Amino acid sequence: MYDVLIVGGGVTGTAIARELSRYRLKLALLEKEVELAFGVSKSNSGIIHPGTQNPPGSLKGKLCVEGNRLTKKLAKELGVDYKEVGELIVIFSEDDRPRLLKIKADAEKLGVTGLRIVGRDWLLEHEPNINPEVLAALFAPTAGIISPYRWVYDQAENAAGNGVEILTSHKVIGIGKEAGRFDVSVAGGKVFSARFVVNCAGLCADEIAGMAGITGITIKPRKGEEFILDKKREYISNHLLFPLPAPTSKGVLVIKTSDGNPMIGPTAEEVADKEDLSTSDDGLKQVLESVKKLIPAVNENDIIAYFAGLRPVAGDDFIIRHEDKVPGLINVAGIQSPGLTAAPAIALLVAGLLKKNGLGLRKKFFFHRFRAKTVHLFSLLVTRISPLIRKDPAYGDIVCRCELVSAKEVREAVRRGARTLDGIKFRTRAQAGRCHGGFCTTRIMKIMAEELNLPMTAITKRGKGSELIKEERT
Amino acid sequence: MTARDSRLVTRDLVVVGGGPAGLAAALAAGKAGVKDILLLERDQYLGGILNQCIHPGFGLHRYKEDLTGPEFADRLIRETIDLPGLEISLKSFVVKLTGGRIVTYLKPGLMAEVKARALIMATGCRERTREMIHIAGTRPAGIYPAGLAQKLINIEGLLPGREVVIIGSGDIGLIMARRFTLEGAKVKAVIEIQKGSRGLVRNVVQCLEDFGIPLYLRHRVALIHGRDRVEKVTVENLDSGARFELSCDTVLVSVGLIQENELLEMAGAALQGLNLTSLPGVFVCGNAYKVYDLVDTVARDSEQAGQMAAEYLRK
Numbered sequence: 001m002y003d004v005l006i007v008g009g010g011v012t013g014t015a016i017a018r019e020l021s022r023y024r025l026k027l028a029l030l031e032k033e034v035e036l037a038f039g040v041s042k043s044n045s046g047i048i049h050p051g052t053q054n055p056p057g058s059l060k061g062k063l064c065v066e067g068n069r070l071t072k073k074l075a076k077e078l079g080v081d082y083k084e085v086g087e088l089i090v091i092f093s094e095d096d097r098p099r100l101l102k103i104k105a106d107a108e109k110l111g112v113t114g115l116r117i118v119g120r121d122w123l124l125e126h127e128p129n130i131n132p133e134v135l136a137a138l139f140a141p142t143a144g145i146i147s148p149y150r151w152v153y154d155q156a157e158n159a160a161g162n163g164v165e166i167l168t169s170h171k172v173i174g175i176g177k178e179a180g181r182f183d184v185s186v187a188g189g190k191v192f193s194a195r196f197v198v199n200c201a202g203l204c205a206d207e208i209a210g211m212a213g214i215t216g217i218t219i220k221p222r223k224g225e226e227f228i229l230d231k232k233r234e235y236i237s238n239h240l241l242f243p244l245p246a247p248t249s250k251g252v253l254v255i256k257t258s259d260g261n262p263m264i265g266p267t268a269e270e271v272a273d274k275e276d277l278s279t280s281d282d283g284l285k286q287v288l289e290s291v292k293k294l295i296p297a298v299n300e301n302d303i304i305a306y307f308a309g310l311r312p313v314a315g316d317d318f319i320i321r322h323e324d325k326v327p328g329l330i331n332v333a334g335i336q337s338p339g340l341t342a343a344p345a346i347a348l349l350v351a352g353l354l355k356k357n358g359l360g361l362r363k364k365f366f367f368h369r370f371r372a373k374t375v376h377l378f379s380l381l382v383t384r385i386s387p388l389i390r391k392d393p394a395y396g397d398i399v400c401r402c403e404l405v406s407a408k409e410v411r412e413a414v415r416r417g418a419r420t421l422d423g424i425k426f427r428t429r430a431q432a433g434r435c436h437g438g439f440c441t442t443r444i445m446k447i448m449a450e451e452l453n454l455p456m457t458a459i460t461k462r463g464k465g466s467e468l469i470k471e472e473r474t
Numbered sequence: 475m476t477a478r479d480s481r482l483v484t485r486d487l488v489v490v491g492g493g494p495a496g497l498a499a500a501l502a503a504g505k506a507g508v509k510d511i512l513l514l515e516r517d518q519y520l521g522g523i524l525n526q527c528i529h530p531g532f533g534l535h536r537y538k539e540d541l542t543g544p545e546f547a548d549r550l551i552r553e554t555i556d557l558p559g560l561e562i563s564l565k566s567f568v569v570k571l572t573g574g575r576i577v578t579y580l581k582p583g584l585m586a587e588v589k590a591r592a593l594i595m596a597t598g599c600r601e602r603t604r605e606m607i608h609i610a611g612t613r614p615a616g617i618y619p620a621g622l623a624q625k626l627i628n629i630e631g632l633l634p635g636r637e638v639v640i641i642g643s644g645d646i647g648l649i650m651a652r653r654f655t656l657e658g659a660k661v662k663a664v665i666e667i668q669k670g671s672r673g674l675v676r677n678v679v680q681c682l683e684d685f686g687i688p689l690y691l692r693h694r695v696a697l698i699h700g701r702d703r704v705e706k707v708t709v710e711n712l713d714s715g716a717r718f719e720l721s722c723d724t725v726l727v728s729v730g731l732i733q734e735n736e737l738l739e740m741a742g743a744a745l746q747g748l749n750l751t752s753l754p755g756v757f758v759c760g761n762a763y764k765v766y767d768l769v770d771t772v773a774r775d776s777e778q779a780g781q782m783a784a785e786y787l788r789k
Contacts, residue, residue, distance in 0.1 A: 232736075232739075275701060277612060277613070278610065278611050278612045278697070278699075279610050279611065279612075280610045281608070281610050281696070283610075284608055284610070300608070301606070303605060303606065303608065304603070304605055304606070305605050306605060306608070307613065382569060382570055382578055382585075385569075385580065385585055386585040389580065389582075389583060389584060389585050390583075393582040393583030393584075394582060395580075396580040396581050396582045396583055396584055396585060397565060397581075397582040398516065398567040398569075398580055401516065401567065404569065406580075434600070434603075435600045435601070435603065435619075436603040436604070436605055436619070437619075437622070438600060438601050438603065438619040438621060438622050439600070439622075441622055442622070442625055442626060442629075442630055456630070456632055457632075460615065460702075461614070461615035461702075462615075462702070463702070464702070465701075465702030465703060466614060466615040466702035466703055467615065467703070468615050468616075468634060469626070469632045469633065469634055470633050470634060470635055470636050470723070471632070471633040471636075472631065472632055472633075473631040473632070473633065474631065
């Protein structure tokens, strides 16, 4: 019997797992995909928002501001790179100034600090590539960037180190409730019993809630297409650049990423299918048109990758509540933007809800707060690489040329849970560069086959059905 | 950097790249009297891309024989390898290059820095990707740059797909159409946006026509479909706008090559005339200089780069 079962291995579920792992609880996290962060979280922009662009009084706003503060601290504990680059919400016309001032006033009400309006001269000095027709911007210095996947993996790893069972390829198909206990069935036949269930199943949060008997939640996927530029263009912006927000999104942005590649997007389009991750010619056109208003030098020939993600929208605000009709069930639904930022604050809120509804939270004597930072050659100065190679020769064995990833890092990623080529990519950046895996795919597959003791025909891009090789000739 | 690593060795000539261009350049430099050459190859063997080009058509000019890629590579390696004063370092990946010709490279167990009195960059090229031509749709398994598919089949003995649509009718695309067919796969079509194939005529005949593989000119792949693995593509006629679908489990992307000159960029060097860069003593040859059709021409021009480096060192 588990104390708490967490359903969903995205950023929300892993943040909750990590937070609850401080306490003497029997915990498990169930993820339907073959790896964590393979749902909504993998398509995240990686922005740690300051808390602007949320209505005062909203749960989103409150948790975003708090999450921003907590992320900074948590990233240090978990050894994840976090850069506070700041954001600029840019306007081009005097007519838009009142809206900008309103955003500033709203954000200040929420407790966002350091906000100020900067003028054209400041902008031209600090963003040399910005459209010179710019008029002013709201500068929010507390905005930051983080790698969304590494953030999920490293929180999960720390949670696992503190005793949480992290179970991937565990798709929940039914939830029974009797005598103060949930019986959660997963595909394949296993049943997990628990006193509490926390549903943070992203796009499927409505289905999971439904299985437990709560019918009022509907997740409407809202698609966003994003386009990644070559690292060589890292210089095109120094801050996160936003236009004035659109009614359904924060607009099309020029994003700095923690990997150095600029990213442009996202679009915002309601779709019916929860699996529709296709990109479109129109999406690209729309994104290019919009970002060129911010940075005219953005060039479509610099695009090296693109993807679409689905925001799990459940109305205007997050839904985070204990369901009194189904005691012991906590729904965490509609966690779209600014969900990545809010995640650590959501985790605290959920811990509080669990406590309030009868879960005893007694601290562990030994809680491993810190996690050793994962080595990424690409983030090190060349001079720092030499001692690493002396310690382990495999750091000098380069697998991915474009992003400078060694055999050691790939092997280490497998040992830390990567089971697919996408999992390797998200953890190490191997295959994420300009050649898109053209040179390194074979080598990575061989390392995976060796580490996991699998034939090459069993290596997949992202789980069963996505095998790369049809037949092995011997 | 610690004292142990900081011995900055000076070499007369450093050649980056051990494919046909780097080998031919080192060979010519050695013949022209350069006595101290370090050749850095990032892969575990010499010969570069030739190793996976097991089809014939190589060496007609240089060796007056019709050779396969590996045979051509073997000949060139044998000519070069015993050159006095040539040191070959495999699995050696250059991470940094300065305008002052200081080369930093990694290999298993070692990071080293070397100052080159003359430097020849023979770093080859890479394939343009699906992403660079912005094909819309999904991102399932089964989309390969043609060169990767060639490596999987010819070097690793792995068949990546059974029903193939090839985007681009350059030589690599054409050769892979034949290769997949010979391996028992069905090549459904080759899709080309231009009015004619970009490949050699002999390849259109021998790789497509001989096997009855349709070539759609003035068409593009507008969408790739499939959740986990490629399921089909939508093909669009560029003139009429008409669309049709082809079911397949594999999409090969063969839409051209790009010179891989990131290191020269890092050093602030611009390409100039044949084999020349804007930096004194820094030369560039082979596909890194321009994308060639024939390896025989690569070898010929790269030998000239070796001679130019030797000439520079004599000054």
